[in-house]
Amino acid sequence: MENIILEMRGITKTFPGVKALDNVNLKVKEGEIHALVGENGAGKSTLMKVLSGVYPYGSYDGDILFNGEVMAFSGIADSEKQGIIIIHQELALVPLLSIAENVFLGNENIEGGIINWPHTFKRTQELLKKVGLKESSATLVGRLGVGKQQLVEIAKALAKDVKLLILDEPTSALQENDSAKLLDLLLEFKAQGISSILITHKLNEISRVADSITVIRDGASVSTLDCQVNDISEADIIRDMVGRDLANRYPARDSHIGELLMQVREWNVWHPDSLDRQMIHDIEFHVRAGEVVGIAGLMGSGRTELAMSLFGKSYGKNIQGKVSLRGQEVDVSTVPKAIQCGLAYVTEDRKELGLILEETIQTNTTLANLERVSSRGVIDETIERRVSEEYRKAMRIRTPSVFQKVMNLSGGNQQKVVLSKWLYSQPDVLILDEPTRGIDVGAKFEIYSIINQLADDGKGVVMISSEMPELLGMCDRIYVMNEGRFVGELDKAQASQEKIMSMIVNA
Template sequence: MVEHILEMRNITKEFPGVKALNNVNFKVKRGEIHCLVGENGAGKSTLMKVLSGVYSHGEYTGDVIFNGEVQKFTSVRDSEKAGIAIIYQELALVPEMTVYENIFLGHEIRRGAAIDWNETILQAGEMLKRVKLNVNPAVKIKDLGVGKQQLVEIAKALSKDVKLLILDEPTAALNEDDSENLLKLLKELKAQGITSIMISHKLKEVIAIADTVTVLRDGQTICSLDAKKGEITENVIIKNMVGREIDNIYPKRNFKPSNETVFELKNWSAYDPGLGREILKDINLNVKKGEIVGIAGLMGAGRTELAQSIFGNAAEYQLKGDLIIKGQKKVFKHPDDAIRAGIAYVTEDRKGNGLILIDDIKQNITLANLKSISKNGVINQNEEIKVANEYKASLNIKAPGIEQKVGNLSGGNQQKVSLGKWLFARPDILILDEPTRGIDVGAKYEIYTIMNELVRQGMSIIMISSELPEVLGMSDRIYVVSEGRITGELSIEEATQERIMELATN
């Protein structure tokens, strides 16, 4: 039996105007956990799409050798037959169907022409046991949390007799407990002989789980690092990813915010008619000019609901309390009201709610402030081009031009476009909800640098983040939310991960 379950030799893949992969070589040993890292746009997902048959043989050059044989996959179904399964960050489950229906969707268990539902349910239960998920197979996917849905995806892969499991940013949308459970499961699957490839930007997880780490940069293989040789460290990975050393991923600010309060919430509460309960309770907080205020808390604590209630209340919560901007009480009935009052909101879901993926960079950047480049309802296209080019340059958006479709950009560059859209609205108060979710360390550093420059210019930022190092590294003050209440306010000097978690679980 060959030592390497997978070899990808001299893989080159081109798109119009872009060479996404340039002579990439990639080897994976049988029975290991192999992490694939690199900046957004480095080619990681493209390489895995070549491997899994999304890009069929003939659309790239080079060889894919799996289990010692050259493969010529023309579809995902071909790679699945060979024993390869890929799980994307956006899960491919049908919400209205049951767990057992999803697990065997596309490869149903049949007795003659009919589906054998009893055997399907029985085998689905066995798959759920393998992934340590204790749920009724008859429950609908929509009734499960994201962490459990992720385990259903893995159960689905195991039902296809998978030999190589590929996970693309599997913990990006998970809380710490679910992330830990998933990584533990990968180690258990390794003990069962299943090889895994994991793409991740979370370097601490990579270091904790990887036997080997391969780094891609600008579509090329930079190096492979071996855990047994002690080569896998955060500094080594970062240096190879970005081509330089980043001494401090959270750039320091050499100035302090002013004492002028620009934003306040007093006794702010929100009732959700759909859920039939109060989701925010007596929130009191304030933001100073030129300050970054961090909002920390566990998933489901009410952080995003807080942002949405401030930004025009599009979710139509029943609100009580006072929202005060620069000393004046405001009532927003629509996000337009919030924008006019100087508030902008960069959503955590950039693909679903933040951007129009089929439109280009130019159209997305100007979307929130079209009035400023329009006359009598007609957009001045020359002005739109000028504005878009300015933001592309100032935010270092990596793309061939402003006509590039946003859906074809990497996650980090999509986030910069989303940020540019709201900066063009010229806000005084910027709400950032998970500003660096799913983007690499180099792009994170660029986002943090932009944030520092914005507050230096006098903007105020409310930053919601699930990453405690990010909250601690970027905030001037931190509010902790638990079950819709603020359970503590911490200065950055007194804040620690332990103290935040203590307050988050109150």
């Protein structure tokens, strides 16, 4: 008989006016990797908050059984005592503390009221070895890259004697080799008998490591798929997630490429804190009306630094070079000047740099062009409401009202608010930095359709993405970037993953 470590029966969670979870059922076997998938807003995070005690016993209907016993968690501390550890998408680490301090934060080795530091550092080093990190346990977490910080979070979970590890979008900010290492680590944990729940939008990761898949749609569990018994295709998962077939992951577009919109020449950028480090070297590229231009490259290749330096010199020092729009050289030395010239930049970090999370959809939508909703320096809320409502409908933002705070929206809907903000600034050229990071396939398709519509409307689009299939599926041309330089250019007919990687490796 299969040993079920976790069973969630008939979980129903209601917020005022909204049923977030409706009779959800989930079973996880001991020593398996169980994928939990669904569109943004489907209820995955809410279900995990119920499991971890963020939403305590009594605030939901249904039962949680762990190792066959009914649990009544009143908070995270209760679930962690049972060995249920969640690693959230936004890492809960303190940059100015050491790895050891972070690993045992809230779980300190205390003897006689005093922290036993020698034991703490020794134990941390043992845990780092388990997760494949060679850094000293005394290293400050702020000096680590995102991939290594993710491994510190896992070491922190292991320090709490984890029995069920839950990872929420663990690879969303990682490049391919770091993602592969993390998935390999999950397989090692599986061999040691540790169960895992993997929440991810990357279906190729599910195909690689998952033993079972539970699909949630609109707050209800719609299917459980056994990967050990059946050959589960990505199309099967997508159909259950979105309730329909996506015949093509990327919407078709007939390209009508027109006049030269933007040209960048001899663009050089130095590091903002180390003027001896040149980050961008002699970049030259152009974008035409109706064209989607991709920039491919590994994490750290300089793609975001290039984009931010072009948009009002938001990154870098001693920036040199020329930018022309519609044949005229323009001044992009500040963000307001860049916007005025017709540039817009959708950041890769929508929560930190793209939105004011505590504010409403209405407020966020008009932020980049307040002059159009103002009179004599005072915002006309009637106009602002009308504008935001128009964008809510046009962008199909799923929300009961434009007065909803954006922090309460799903990732895909937050991204639509960011796009709305910049479209309202009436740009000629939009730079989209990882526009579909952390959102599901259904929402991705909607974002792709918006990008196509922008191109059809004669806008120029520059698209930065770490997902090569996305660039190949969406772009008319692709520039390949490595170590701050463009090392190749491919048109749609020539481009392939193999050619792009070859250009990067042989640069």
